[in-house]
Amino acid sequence: MTITNIAIAGSGIIGSSWAIVYARSGLDVAVYDRNPENRSGLMAKISKALDQSSALFAAGETTADVLARITVQDSLEAALAGADFVHECIEEKLESKKTIFAEFDRLTGPGTILATTTSSFPVSQFASDLACRERCIVVHPATPPHLLPVTEICPAPFTGPDVFDATFRFMERCGQTPIHIRKEIPSFVLNRMQAALLVEMFRCLNEGLVSPADVDKIISQGFGLRWAFLGPFEGVDLNSAGGIRQYLENFGFLFNNMANELGFEDVVTPQSIALLEDYTRAKIPLDSLGEKVAWRDQSIIALRRLKEERGTVDRT
Amino acid sequence: MTITNIAIAGSGIIGSSWAIVYARSGLDVAVYDRNPENRSGLMAKISKALDQSSALFAAGETTADVLARITVQDSLEAALAGADFVHECIEEKLESKKTIFAEFDRLTGPGTILATTTSSFPVSQFASDLACRERCIVVHPATPPHLLPVTEICPAPFTGPDVFDATFRFMERCGQTPIHIRKEIPSFVLNRMQAALLVEMFRCLNEGLVSPADVDKIISQGFGLRWAFLGPFEGVDLNSAGGIRQYLENFGFLFNNMANELGFEDVVTPQSIALLEDYTRAKIPLDSLGEKVAWRDQSIIALRRLKEERGTVDRT
Structure with missing residues (x-):
């Protein structure tokens, strides 16, 4: 066609x-x-x-x-x-x-x-x-x-x-x-991602844990600087010398705790770890992860400079 | 001190x-x-x-x-x-x-x-x-x-x-x-934000809805480009001419649906809308929102050019 x-x-x-x-x-x-x-x-x-x-x-x-x-x-x-x-x-x-x-x-x-x-x-x-x-x-x-x-x-x-x-x-x-998107589900995946984050932001707000400004800053002055360049999974891959497998074997319980708190089964499983290892290792071998960390860090620095140049149009 | x-x-x-x-x-x-x-x-x-x-x-x-x-x-x-x-x-x-x-x-x-x-x-x-x-x-x-x-x-x-x-x-x-962080809770807020997003990513992955690469791209080729500059709440503020109040009055049910699916009460309430309206309107008045949208758009374009310059160190 x-x-x-x-x-x-x-x-x-x-x-x-x-x-x-x-x-x-x-x-x-x-x-x-x-x-x-x-x-x-x-x-x-x-x-x-x-x-x-x-x-x-x-x-x-x-x-x-x-x-x-x-x-x-x-x-x-x-x-x-x-x-x-x-x-x-x-x-x-x-x-x-x-x-x-x-x-x-x-x-x-x-x-x-x-x-x-x-x-x-x-x-x-x-x-x-x-x-x-x-x-x-x-x-x-x-x-x-x-x-x-x-x-x-x-x-x-x-x-x-x-x-x-x-x-x-x-x-x-x-x-x-x-x-x-491999199966038909209402609202597909993109909006589910956004909603999952927003719902947790609302919960923290409604529980009085943080101000609206502060919970926004967690993203715009924190994770957003990484996620501009790297998806969260490939970002996690850079958090251990042994890549995402090692990270999830050590710290996957944190995500499972959150999942269990939400009433779900464990999300970090041998199957999901294997999927993510295949994905990340096809991108870049373990012995080159340091190169990718350096690339990420330089990218974040360049973004911080761009943000300084762009300034803000907010009044406060 | x-x-x-x-x-x-x-x-x-x-x-x-x-x-x-x-x-x-x-x-x-x-x-x-x-x-x-x-x-x-x-x-x-x-x-x-x-x-x-x-x-x-x-x-x-x-x-x-x-x-x-x-x-x-x-x-x-x-x-x-x-x-x-x-x-x-x-x-x-x-x-x-x-x-x-x-x-x-x-x-x-x-x-x-x-x-x-x-x-x-x-x-x-x-x-x-x-x-x-x-x-x-x-x-x-x-x-x-x-x-x-x-x-x-x-x-x-x-x-x-x-x-x-x-x-x-x-x-x-x-x-x-x-x-x-106004109250002591285990894992505080920052890691809860990340975990909320990651858990939903794992769920979509485990249900076979998307590949690991694709779910990462939702962030790195999508929301991450906005979140590099704007927190999710102030981002939502730009989605309606009437700001975040109007947006949540029209579409807040989407977040409440997700919250209910997770077993929570409604997160978008008159109280949370009022909090977010105070926050966003102190930043910028409604009649200047167009200026902020233009600033956001120019910022995203500048980031896309930066990303092109930075390239990738991935093999695939």
């Missing part, structure tokens, strides 16, 4: 951000929003966002070049005409998803991929009965996708493997970082 | 990192480790770490300047002599903490603050019966403290308010970001 023409339905924060992702990748993008006011203000809104993110353009490109690839259409039908890839970005209501995917079914041919940017609903909840269901897939980003690369790709059991493969490769081609 | 002379007991990753924090702040630091091998290798180890972090030195300072303020002592007594602030950084065992704090009690005078870098044990668990208990306080950093500023300060109920105040101001003076 060659993807060159994109249609986007819904022009809110996510829809207009996806338009930027696609247009700056050299693709033609047609956007439809059922609200005429949203349509009339859209090109100006996108133009401003393009100006602010021009550092991420391909070499030599200008806002005008990228903007020229985007059109706003007055009907869904016009937007979908000739589209290879449709990205639904409308309101997060199950009934609305059902309605618009029935429209997609009626208005698109068998070669068109039908993606939803839903953050909550697996495709099976709204497209199971449609003839087009093999072409339907979740493509859910972090917000906003034109700045944050990670993007969840969650096929339904009935999604065609070729549709999954083409979507995954397409996201890579657009400079995103696609991740494969 | 004027703090100019520091003693550190224990020269592992954390102890030697604290030595760097203090010495580069212009303070004299005496380090003792009960293991002679650790002592003999210490200056070379610290010298290397200083070379690698010289970007964080005060203007005009060299590794030699900073290193000249650090001495390694052959006895605990020698290290403690004349110290205004003692930082215990020995092994994480309760019995060992008890033993060394009894030594501190015997060897230090009433003007010396006795800090522990423990990640697990509230001071009440090991210093309640000592005459020095008013001078005892937890000062627990993210690892390593010479790179990550956030530092938990947790007094015991019997810790002197002047000891708390002096310790807090001292950390600020050393360029750290102290946060006040």
Whole structure:
């Protein structure tokens, strides 16, 4: 499947951000929003966002070049005409998803991929009965996708493997970082991660352990400086000379204590340790971990300097 | 209390990192480790770490300047002599903490603050019966403290308010970001945050939802780019035109769903919303939120460019 023409339905924060992702990748993008006011203000809104993110353009490109690839259409039908890839970005209501995917079914041919940017609903909840269901897939980003690369790709059991493969490769081609969600679960994985951290922050706040400012600082002046460069698992890999296996064998009980406190079984098990060892040792051998620690430390220092340069716009 | 002379007991990753924090702040630091091998290798180890972090030195300072303020002592007594602030950084065992704090009690005078870098044990668990208990306080950093500023300060109920105040101001003076843990709980708050996220990552991994690499990317190619600059709460504040109050009134149920799934009561309540509104609106008024969003976006773009420059040392 060659993807060159994109249609986007819904022009809110996510829809207009996806338009930027696609247009700056050299693709033609047609956007439809059922609200005429949203349509009339859209090109100006996108133009401003393009100006602010021009550092991420391909070499030599200008806002005008990228903007020229985007059109706003007055009907869904016009937007979908000739589209290879449709990205639904409308309101997060199950009934609305059902309605618009029935429209997609009626208005698109068998070669068109039908993606939803839903953050909550697996495709099976709204497209199971449609003839087009093999072409339907979740493509859910972090917000906003034109700045944050990670993007969840969650096929339904009935999604065609070729549709999954083409979507995954397409996201890579657009400079995103696609991740494969292997089973359909409500809210997928990305939002679960954020919620797990936020819930614990709320708990500490509600128990009076810390102020809101202080619990934020734990991340923005602490772990966030590491996590900008390293996922938490590969970060843990650097905490012992023997890598993540040694760390978890020594300190995995801390995570199991937390899991047990939350009512779960142990999460650090021989199986999960083996998985994580395979993952980390394929990245970098044990005898080079010191090199990675030095790289991490230099990266954190560079980030601290960047943060000093950026300053703050807060009043206090 | 004027703090100019520091003693550190224990020269592992954390102890030697604290030595760097203090010495580069212009303070004299005496380090003792009960293991002679650790002592003999210490200056070379610290010298290397200083070379690698010289970007964080005060203007005009060299590794030699900073290193000249650090001495390694052959006895605990020698290290403690004349110290205004003692930082215990020995092994994480309760019995060992008890033993060394009894030594501190015997060897230090009433003007010396006795800090522990423990990640697990509230001071009440090991210093309640000592005459020095008013001078005892937890000062627990993210690892390593010479790179990550956030530092938990947790007094015991019997810790002197002047000891708390002096310790807090001292950390600020050393360029750290102290946060006040208001009640003694095992493992404090910092490690709970990390564990909450890691446990959810393990759960998604163990349920076969994602690969280890993909769950790491959710952070390092997603939320981590925001959290490098903004705590999660102030990040959420930017997700609605009406700030965090509006966001939580509309979407707080997502966090409550997660909390309920974990067996907790609702975490988003009128009380927590009010707390967070006070916090965020003191930072920046609603009509300036757009300015902060633009600042965030430019910061993320600058970080993405930094990450490109830094590359990776991974083999795959």
